[in-house]
Amino acid sequence: MNELIIILIKIICALVWFLLLTLYLTWAERKESAVIQDRIGANRASILGIRIIGLFQPFADAIKMIFKEDFTPRFSRRFLHTLAPFLSFFFVAITITAIPFGDVLKIGKQTIKLQILDINVGLLFVLAMLSLGIYGIIVSGWASNNRYALVGGMRGAAQLVSYEVALGLSLVGLIMVFPSLRLSEIVHAQGGLLFGFLPKWGIFLQPLGLLVFFFAALAETKRVPFDLPEGENEIVGFFTEYSGLKWGLFMMTDFMEIIIVSALLTTLFFGGWQVPWLAADGFHFPWGGQWLLPHGIVVLLQVLSFNMKVIFFCWLQILIRWTYPRFRYDQVMDLGWKLLIPLSLVNIIGTGIVMSF
Amino acid sequence: MIEFFFVFLIFGLLGLVLVFMNKILGPRKSNPTKETPFECGSPYLQDGINPFPIKYYLVAFLFLLFDIEVVFLFPWALIFKEIGTTGLIIMFAYIFILGVGFVYAWKKGAFQWEE
Numbered sequence: 403m404n405e406l407i408i409i410l411i412k413i414i415c416a417l418v419w420f421l422l423l424t425l426y427l428t429w430a431e432r433k434e435s436a437v438i439q440d441r442i443g444a445n446r447a448s449i450l451g452i453r454i455i456g457l458f459q460p461f462a463d464a465i466k467m468i469f470k471e472d473f474t475p476r477f478s479r480r481f482l483h484t485l486a487p488f489l490s491f492f493f494v495a496i497t498i499t500a501i502p503f504g505d506v507l508k509i510g511k512q513t514i515k516l517q518i519l520d521i522n523v524g525l526l527f528v529l530a531m532l533s534l535g536i537y538g539i540i541v542s543g544w545a546s547n548n549r550y551a552l553v554g555g556m557r558g559a560a561q562l563v564s565y566e567v568a569l570g571l572s573l574v575g576l577i578m579v580f581p582s583l584r585l586s587e588i589v590h591a592q593g594g595l596l597f598g599f600l601p602k603w604g605i606f607l608q609p610l611g612l613l614v615f616f617f618a619a620l621a622e623t624k625r626v627p628f629d630l631p632e633g634e635n636e637i638v639g640f641f642t643e644y645s646g647l648k649w650g651l652f653m654m655t656d657f658m659e660i661i662i663v664s665a666l667l668t669t670l671f672f673g674g675w676q677v678p679w680l681a682a683d684g685f686h687f688p689w690g691g692q693w694l695l696p697h698g699i700v701v702l703l704q705v706l707s708f709n710m711k712v713i714f715f716c717w718l719q720i721l722i723r724w725t726y727p728r729f730r731y732d733q734v735m736d737l738g739w740k741l742l743i744p745l746s747l748v749n750i751i752g753t754g755i756v757m758s759f
Numbered sequence: 760m761i762e763f764f765f766v767f768l769i770f771g772l773l774g775l776v777l778v779f780m781n782k783i784l785g786p787r788k789s790n791p792t793k794e795t796p797f798e799c800g801s802p803y804l805q806d807g808i809n810p811f812p813i814k815y816y817l818v819a820f821l822f823l824l825f826d827i828e829v830v831f832l833f834p835w836a837l838i839f840k841e842i843g844t845t846g847l848i849i850m851f852a853y854i855f856i857l858g859v860g861f862v863y864a865w866k867k868g869a870f871q872w873e874e
Contacts (some may be wrong), residue, residue, distance in 0.1 A: 409762050413769055472781035476794050484778060492774045499766045519762055526833070548796040560815050563822040570829035577836040638770070643796070646781040651774075734871035735818070739870045743825070743861075747854060750832070754847045 404512075412518050413499070420498050425460035427657045427716055432459070434717070435724045451501040460595060477548075478643060482545035487644065487651035490538025494658045497531045498553065500524045501665045502586045504675045504704040505682070508659030508697060516675075516705065517586055524585040525577075528666065532622065536562045538655070539631060539640050542577030546643035554640035557731065558624060563619040564738040571746035572614035575753040576670055579607045589674035593681075597687040601678045604671035612671045614742050619663040621738065623656065626723040630731050664715030672711050677702040817869050828857055 435458070436443025445456040474483050504516035521527050536559055543555015563689035577583065580591040594602040600641065605612050621628040632639030641652045668674055679685050680703060695703075729737070835850055862871070 406761070409765055413765060417769070417773070438869070446811060467783055468780055470781055471785040471787060472779075475796070477796060488774045488778045491777065492770055495774070496770045499762075499770075518766060523808075526811060546796075556811060556815050560818045564818060567822060567825040567829065570826065571832070574829070574832045574836045577833065578839045581837050581840055583833070583837065647777055648781070651777055705825065735872055739821075740865070743850060747858065750836075751851065751854065754850070757845055758844050 408466040408512075408514055409518070412516075416498055416503070417748075420495065420658070423661055423712075423716075424657045425464065427660060427720075428463065428653075429456065429460045430716070431657075431720050431723075432456075434720050438721075440442075455632055464650075467647050467650045468648075472648070473645045475643055478547050479545040482535055482541050483643070484540035484648075486538050486545055487641075487648040488538075488654045490535055491540060491651045491658075493531045493538065494536040494655045494662060495736055497528045497662050498658075498665070499529050500585060501662075501669060503708055504672055504701055507701050515586070516701075520584065520586055523583045525573065525583045525588070525670075528662075529573075532662070533562070533566050533661075535655070535659075538652075542644070542652070546640070547641050548708055550637040551640050551642040553637050554631045554642070557637075558640055561624070561628065561630060561734055561738070562622060564735060565742070568614055568738060568742035568746055569618040569622065571648065571668070571743060572611045572618060572749065573749045574746075575611040575749045576608050578750075578753050578757060579604070585669055589669060589676060590754070592673040593676050595679075601673055601676065603673040607672065608749070608753070610745065610752070612667075614746045614749065615671070616667065617737070618742055619666065620719065620722065621734070623659040623663055623719070625656065625660070625719070627726045628734055629728060630734055633728060634644045634691055660716055660719050661712065664712045664719065667715050668708060669713040675708040677703055677707045680704070814872065821864060821869060824860070825857075828854075 416445055433443045435441075443456065444459040445453055445459040447453065447456055447462040449458055454481045474480055499518040500521060502515075502517040502520075507514045519527070526558045539558040539562070540555045543558070546552070576588075581586055582591065592601070592603050594607055596602045600606055615758065624631050632641070641649055644652065679687055680700065682697075682700060684692060686692045799842070832850075835846065839846060
């Protein structure tokens with residue numbers, strides 16, 4: 403019974419964290435784009451006349467979206483039209499459960515893992531769920547029965563399928579270095595030191611893998627350099643025929659994908675919740691000397707470190723989205739097949755050779 | 760295992776609620792223009808769906824090939840430290856054979872998007 407309550411609390415905490423971060427990413431995106439384009443950005447939403455630089459904007463948007471009309475066009479395939487946003491949302495949202503937010507929290511005799519699903523194939527679970535998200539796109543394009551939506555859906559499917567391969571291959575090198583598919587074990591393995599002072603993070607052991615993974619993951623989020631499925635000024639996108647909260651689900655999925663990609667980058671290549679030189683009992687500096695800390699503070703530092711890394715990568719992705727122009731379709735496919743896949747194969751071979759000798 | 764059940768239940772319910780929320784709370788008005796497919800503001804020209812370039816299907820086939828490669832590489836990477844150099848040489852042969860297929864597809868123009 404006790405276990406059950408802990409699981410439920412963990413799920414609710416993760417969900418609240420995830421949804422709040424998603425909502426505030428929409429705000430951050432508007433503000434950051436405004437700064438880049440020398441505008442002010444969303445700042446009108448207020449509660450009783452108090453506007454804190456537009457911090458209430460996401461809630462205003464959400465409330466507006468909830469009270470929109472549920473409009474399913476008569477020419478569309480009704481069941482699939484309703485199913486598509488659900489699929490898209492569900493498969494992306496569920497991946498957050500496999501991400502470790504921290505190590506273990508000890509309260510009295512109870513030891514709580516700060517991760518909901520500690521699966522032995524956690525990495526495969528995340529990759530599988532992310533690729534199932536493709537169904538949301540292709541089904542929405544097909545169900546809309548609109549030529550532009552279908553073009554968007556087909557482009558999206560072809561693009562995601564191409565980058566899926568590079569995404570998977572770029573992680574093979576990482577698994578060779580940290581031989582585990584359990585995400586918590588991968589993070590634990592990154593706790594050691596390299597040459598006595600450098601934290602043993604994935605970025606230092608797999609720089610090429612990180613590069614390929616980052617580009618492939620950017621393409622998976624379908625945002626600007628790679629936003630062919632939803633290019634606003636040529637085809638409106640696979641969600642052309644959607645409105646209200648169903649459209650909102652596609653939009654939320656976009657932002658959730660940013661968070662998931664950031665969380666994966668953090669977990670796999672940047673040490674997850676690890677803080678450099680922080681062990682379970684406090685800091686042990688490589689130049690000698692240590693600073694012991696109580697258990698609660700250590701856990702707090704770990705969770706904070708994870709959050710800061712995730713927010714940094716979210717910021718980086720929004721920056722990239724507002725800096726670069728869109729690729730042409732053949733350029734996108736060329737980058738995926740002709741550059742990233744050969745590079746990731748080279749990475750595997752190189753890692754193998756370096757590790758054997 | 761109980762975690763799995765709860766995770767799928769809670770996220771599934773949340774998704775369902777979000778999908779059907781507009782149906783319960785939203786208004787319902789209809790007019791003829793709303794019922795036509797949206798084509799960037801221009802008048803609606805044509806019903807149904809045009810045929811698609813075969814390239815998309817070709818990409819899907821190549822994806823199958825390479826995804827199976829990834830599936831074989833993951834377990835090998837997991838035990839790579841135990842099997843050592845022998846495993847490395849075997850996997851090189853495997854990657855080489857796949858590489859030949861990849862180069863063949865490339866030279867045949869499978870990744871050529873402009874005609």
